[in-house]
Amino acid sequence: QKEVEQNSGPLSVPEGAIASLNCTYSDRGSQSFFWYRQYSGKSPELIMFIYSNGDKEDGRFTAQLNKASQYVSLLIRDSQPSDSATYLCAVSQGAQKLVFGQGTRLTINP
Amino acid sequence: EAGVAQSPRYKIIEKRQSVAFWCNPISGHATLYWYQQILGQGPKLLIQFQNNGVVDDSQLPKDRFSAERLKGVDSTLKIQPAKLEDSAVYLCASSLSGRAGNEQFFGPGTRLTVL
Numbered sequence: 689q690k691e692v693e694q695n696s697g698p699l700s701v702p703e704g705a706i707a708s709l710n711c712t713y714s715d716r717g718s719q720s721f722f723w724y725r726q727y728s729g730k731s732p733e734l735i736m737f738i739y740s741n742g743d744k745e746d747g748r749f750t751a752q753l754n755k756a757s758q759y760v761s762l763l764i765r766d767s768q769p770s771d772s773a774t775y776l777c778a779v780s781q782g783a784q785k786l787v788f789g790q791g792t793r794l795t796i797n798p
Numbered sequence: 799e800a801g802v803a804q805s806p807r808y809k810i811i812e813k814r815q816s817v818a819f820w821c822n823p824i825s826g827h828a829t830l831y832w833y834q835q836i837l838g839q840g841p842k843l844l845i846q847f848q849n850n851g852v853v854d855d856s857q858l859p860k861d862r863f864s865a866e867r868l869k870g871v872d873s874t875l876k877i878q879p880a881k882l883e884d885s886a887v888y889l890c891a892s893s894l895s896g897r898a899g900n901e902q903f904f905g906p907g908t909r910l911t912v913l
Contacts, residue, residue, distance in 0.1 A: 776841075786841075
């Protein structure tokens with residue numbers, strides 16, 4: 689079992705719709721959860737982080753965490769073509785060591 | 799504020815050759831990370847430095863990979879000898895400290911191709 693699992697996609701969403709990206713993790717002791725966006729040929733950039741169960745909103749992005757189910761998700765509202773990228777879920781297992789999932793490739797269709 | 803700098807951006811070598819990558823973190827960032835990202839996968843941590851000390855190198859193939867961070871600033875990652883499976887992008891990242899919640903900022907990466 690991989691430590692952090694994501695559906696590799698591709699996930700195709702029409703412009704203006706909600707894109708839903710999911711991630712599960714195996715270590716119950718994980719403390720912090722991050723979503724990174726990576727454009728093709730570029731390095732990852734942080735979108736959001738979440739520590740507590742529930743939802744955290746930042747503009748068009750909402751991160752959701754359910755520690756009991758070991759599940760974290762990212763919702764992107766009003767999806768734009770510029771949101772087309774690979775989204776990486778990362779989980780912190782102490783001392784800021786990040787374990788990344790394989791990423792979900794998202795395509796927003798105009 | 800200048801970002802994380804890496805060089806070279808691209809490198810092509812033959813198997814069994816050696817190669818070195820350089821990273822200069824954001825000024826004032828105590829923690830430096832080297833990641834390996836194979837095409838289609840997420841980044842995998844190779845080594846984490848706190849100032850000039852190693853915090854985690856559990857996934858570094860120590861028979862061929864080495865890294866150092868002299869004076870707690872710049873860092874180099876070396877591969878000797880390289881294998882075909884080392885073809886990947888090597889990402890350097892830095893953060894203010896190693897505490898949870900500190901954002902890691904990534905450099906542009908070095909794309910290594912081993913022939």
